[in-house]
Amino acid sequence: MTGRTAEIAVRCACGSAAVRRVNQFVLHDELWWDAEFSCDACGAHLCEHAGAEPAPDDVRAALLAAHGPVRLRLVGPLPSRLPALKVVREVLSVPLPRAGELVEELSREGLEGTAAEMEFLGDRLRRGGVPVDVDR
Template sequence: MECWGVQALVGDQLRWDVESTCSACGFAEAVCGGAGAMPAERRAQMLAEHGAAWLQVDPPSARSVTIMRVLRAELGIDLIEARATLHRVLDGDCSGTLPEMEHLARALRRAGISAAATRR
């Protein structure tokens, strides 16, 4: 079986799709996941194939309360998780797929925080 997958930012939404084809019988299937979280197995495959990206914030503009507010809104996490994620962001240790990190960077920039998704 051959599989292809993509995750992309479309407007302000993360979207993902997966297609697979059986090389023996030719059966093909497409799963359009739409907006929202990609299944963990597919996300792991994307990270393994393309590598991780990191969220970088510019320290002078890094206002913790604003960053936590954005993280809570965009990731749907509680205050405790937002605080832990904030520390990873400020330490330069917040990573994921490139579209995921760019999605967060855009949300942070809209909130006045200088942010970028980068590859190492």
Template structure:
């Protein structure tokens, strides 16, 4: 299972003590899930929440990206055809044909960025459609030329 998490602390709303929150994203059954749970060290107040199907809440995505950095998914080899790529993008991300074409152009040039979990899930969808895809850190390697980014991520934001 592909997963990535982050721990944080905040003030407990029940007693004012230190609340420890453990949050993350993971892939289960071919779908993106996110979860968050927390417990106060002082009073024991706690909760757990989990969801799939919709986007991961932005505060959680930002925390994952801040801790682990972004990942980039790109095609592994130059494309000879775009049918599999367009199908994968439309099915995986629910894009119109025009949106899928734009995302395909970005994927084939600079790649799409997101959390490691998001990019691995997209790469798996691409591979199911016969598109060789690789996931790598999005930060430029020292000494390598940077290709820039359009700002669009693998989650379509």
């Protein structure tokens, strides 16, 4: 799994321009994100967050802007939707009706997200016996 990084221009408490680096990757079979802040003017540097949980909207938006979306699609028809429903519901923490909608999207145009999100979901689906492919 290849992680992705994006940089966001921010203002430091010292008033200077600074950088917030955000990353998303798979670690220990979990989808992680982290963020670091640094200011060359005053030397401030800190880790804002690191953990296995859904990335906030601003992190996802920065990664999508920097690298573009990635699409996950089914490869062929499913003999049963049950394995796909189970994995989608589990990985995305959505109720069953929403999982059904997402599986339908997978079978039509596919699901879009960050590279790490789609590679993580794709890996879990393949392990569940669901044939999928990630389009970059």
